[in-house]
Amino acid sequence: MDTYLVTGGAGFIGSNFIHYMLKKYDDIKVINLDKLTYAGNLENLKSLNENSNYTFVEGDICDSNIVNDLFQKYDIDFVVNFAAESHVDRSILEPEVFIRTNVLGTVILLNAAKSAWSDGNNFKIGKKYIQISTDEVYGSLGKTGYFKENTPLCPHSPYSSSKASADLMVKAYYDTYKMPVNITRCSNNYGPYQFPEKLIPLIINNCLNKSELPVYGDGLNIRDWLYVEDHCKAIDMVINKGKLGQVYNIGGHNERTNIHIVKTIISYIHDKVDSLVTEDLIKYVQDRKGHDRRYGIDPSKIKTELGWYPETKFEDGIVKTIEWYLQNNDWMESVTSGNYQKYYKEMYS
Ligand code: NAD
Ligand code: TDX
Numbered sequence: 001m002d003t004y005l006v007t008g009g010a011g012f013i014g015s016n017f018i019h020y021m022l023k024k025y026d027d028i029k030v031i032n033l034d035k036l037t038y039a040g041n042l043e044n045l046k047s048l049n050e051n052s053n054y055t056f057v058e059g060d061i062c063d064s065n066i067v068n069d070l071f072q073k074y075d076i077d078f079v080v081n082f083a084a085e086s087h088v089d090r091s092i093l094e095p096e097v098f099i100r101t102n103v104l105g106t107v108i109l110l111n112a113a114k115s116a117w118s119d120g121n122n123f124k125i126g127k128k129y130i131q132i133s134t135d136e137v138y139g140s141l142g143k144t145g146y147f148k149e150n151t152p153l154c155p156h157s158p159y160s161s162s163k164a165s166a167d168l169m170v171k172a173y174y175d176t177y178k179m180p181v182n183i184t185r186c187s188n189n190y191g192p193y194q195f196p197e198k199l200i201p202l203i204i205n206n207c208l209n210k211s212e213l214p215v216y217g218d219g220l221n222i223r224d225w226l227y228v229e230d231h232c233k234a235i236d237m238v239i240n241k242g243k244l245g246q247v248y249n250i251g252g253h254n255e256r257t258n259i260h261i262v263k264t265i266i267s268y269i270h271d272k273v274d275s276l277v278t279e280d281l282i283k284y285v286q287d288r289k290g291h292d293r294r295y296g297i298d299p300s301k302i303k304t305e306l307g308w309y310p311e312t313k314f315e316d317g318i319v320k321t322i323e324w325y326l327q328n329n330d331w332m333e334s335v336t337s338g339n340y341q342k343y344y345k346e347m348y349s
C-alpha cells in the first residue's frame with residue numbers, strides 16, 4: 001500500500017487531488033499536512049472523514065519537527081507538495097510569507113524526505129518527491145510562442161519568484177544528491193473548491209451578489225485555463241510514470257482573455273440565474289503591478305512521454321464550475337466569512 005504525504009491538501013488543487021486519488025485507488029494511504037491558512041478549508045474534504053485511508057494533520061511545512069515526525073511515523077513513498085502561498089496579489093503586498101512557505105518549506109520537505117529515503121549514498125527504490133510548480137516561473141509571453149520545459153526561468157512577481165526559487169532547490173537536490181524528484185508546471189487551474197480571491201470564483205461570487213466585477217487593466221491579459229481534474233490526472237501520471245529529475249508542463253491550449261472569462265460567467269448567470277446580472281457590473285480597475293500579459297503552455301512533452309491529454313474543453317469546464325458554485329452556496333458562505341470581507345475591501349477599494 002503506497003503512502004502519499006500530500007501537503008496543502010486542504011487548498012483548492014490539493015483537495016481535488018486527494019479526492020481524485022482516493023476515488024481512483026483503494027490501496028493507497030494519504031496523509032494531508034496542512035497549516036490551514038485562510039486558503040485551507042477542511043470543508044473541502046469533509047466527505048473523507050470516515051475514510052480509513054485518509055489522515056489529516058494540521059501543521060506547517062516549515063516546522064521540521066512535524067515533518068520529520070511524519071517520516072518517522074509513516075513509511076512515506078511519495079511527497080506531493082502543493083502547500084504554498086498561491087495568490088499573486090497578496091505576494092505583491094506581503095512577499096515575506098511567500099519566501100518562508102514556498103522556498104523554506106520546500107527545502108524542509110526535501111531534507112526530511114532525503115533523510116528518510118537515503119542511506120547517504122543511495123535512495124530507496126520507488127520513492128519520489130513531486131513539486132507542484134507553475135507556468136508563472138517562465139515569466140510572460142508576447143503574442144506568439146509557448147512555454148516549453150527548457151524556456152528560461154524569468155519570474156516577475158514575488159509569488160512566481162518564490163516558486164522559481166523552490167524549483168531550483170528541487171533541481172539542486174536532484175543534481176547534487178540524485179534525489180528522485182519531478183517538477184510539474186501547470187497553467188491556471190479552475191474548478192470546485194477554489195478560494196474566491198482568484199479570478200473565476202471571485203467573478204462568480206460577485207455576480208451572485210450583484211457586486212462590481214473588478215477587471216485589471218484593459219482585461220486583455222491572457223491565461224491558459226486547465227480544469228483541475230485534468231491537472232490531477234496529469235500529476236498521477238507524473239508520479240507513476242514520470243522520468244526522474246524531469247520537469248513536465250501541464251496545460252490544455254485553452255487560452256482566453258480575462259474579459260472573455262468575465263463575460264462568459266456573466267452571460268451564464270444572466271441566462272440561468274438572474275437577468276439583472278449584466279455587463280454593467282464590470283468595473284475596469286487599476287492594473288496589477290508587473291502584470292504578466294500572456295501565459296501559454298506547450299504540453300507536448302507530457303503528451304508524448306506519458307500519454308496525458310486534457311479531457312475537459314473550456315466551454316464545458318466553465319459550465320461545470322459555475323454549476324458547482326451555484327450548488328455549493330454553503331461552501332462559498334463558509335469561506336467568505338471571517339476575514340474575507342476585510343481582505344476584499346483592502347484589495348479592491
Ligand atoms: P491554495 O492557496 O488554494 O492552497 C494552498 C494550501 O496550502 C492551503 O490549504 C493552505 O492552508 C496550505 N498552506 C499554506 N501555507 C502552508 C504551510 N506553511 N504549511 C502547510 N500548509 C500550508 O493553492 P492552490 O491554488 O491549490 O495551489 C496549490 C499549488 O499549486 C501551489 O503550490 C501553487 O503554487 C500551485 N499552482 C496553482 C495554480 C492555480 O491555478 N491555482 C496554478 C499553478 C500552480
Ligand atoms: O479580481 C481580479 N481581476 C482580474 O482582472 C483578479 C483576482 C484577477 N484578475 C486577472 C489577473 C490575471 O491576469 O485575472 C487573471 C487571473 O488572475 P488570478 O486568478 O489571480 O491568477 P494568476 O495571477 O494568473 O495566478 C494563478 O495561476 C497561476 C494562480 O493564482 C497561481 O497560484 C498559479 O501559479
